[in-house]
Amino acid sequence: MGFKVKESATFDEKFKKLIQNGNYEQIIFQIMKDSKEVFPNQYEYITSQGNGECDFVEKGSGKKFDAKLPLTTEQGKLVGSRKGNLLKYCQSINKGLEEFGEYIESNDEDKFENITLYQRIKELIERDKSDENIIFLFTYPVVFDSGESSMILFINDSLDYFFQALKKDGLTKNREIYVIYPNALRQLVLRRLNDDKREYIKDRYLSEYISYDMEILSKEE
Known part of the structure; x- marks a missing residue:
């Protein structure tokens, strides 16, 4: 038995500001401060990075963190440039997600390296x-994760495969x-992939730029 799922995204006109250097780092920093489990300690945002310093440091231990947006150069241009195209951006994201599905179907290791x-x-x-x-901050639901009773337990989790x-x-x-990625329940999912430590918090940051809705249309026998 499977499900047919309809997903939709609503972009705010300032979405492109999200990916600009510095903006997404500030968002990640605020999320870290909201976290109680995955990021349970206190952190400092390093504003001066002229010599290649990291983005955040855990106070006391000095543990270093660096923030990344896993977008290709092409995807960044589709969002951030004057001639950007959000439709083509969404198509590019979907194509990337489909590549993982094709790998699962074929179990071809060569296909995995080409994702x-x-x-x-x-x-x-x-x-x-x-x-x-x-x-890594994903601006879209990179996996189907609908909360603590998530169906992700019953499907192939690309992030686990990647790790x-x-x-x-x-x-x-x-x-x-x-x-970190959003889901359709207006939550942010925080995960440490090393041990799959997971936390769900209210999305008070990404939803300002983009929001997602999901509807299960029918079951497939």
Whole structure:
């Protein structure tokens, strides 16, 4: 038995400001301060980064964090440039998500390495310093995650697959990988992929720029 699901996105005209350098970092910082479980401590936002400093530091321990938007250069231009096109941006995002589905159907390892989203995540991690933990902010529901009783338990979780591949490639040694993404319940999902620690908080930040709705149309036998 499966489900037919209809998803829709509503963009505010200031959506492009979300991806501009500095704006999404501030949003991540506010989310970290709201968190009680995944980010339970106090953090400092590093405003001066002229020498390649990280974005956030945990007070006391000095633990470093770097913020990332897992968008390709093309996707960034589709949102941020004067000639941007949000429809093409959505199509590009959907195409990337479909690539994972094609891999699951085929179980072809060569197809996995060619998944655009995985390639971009891997590239961003490889660029960073080895002592910096990474926080990826997705502006869309990268997986079907509807809360603590989520159906994600019964479907293939692309983020878990990506983490296992990163681990195999030696990119998670001595560092933690975090992801933040919205769901259709007006929540933000905070996850530490190393141990799949998960937290759901009210979305008071991304919904200002974009919101999502989901409707289950019917069941498929």
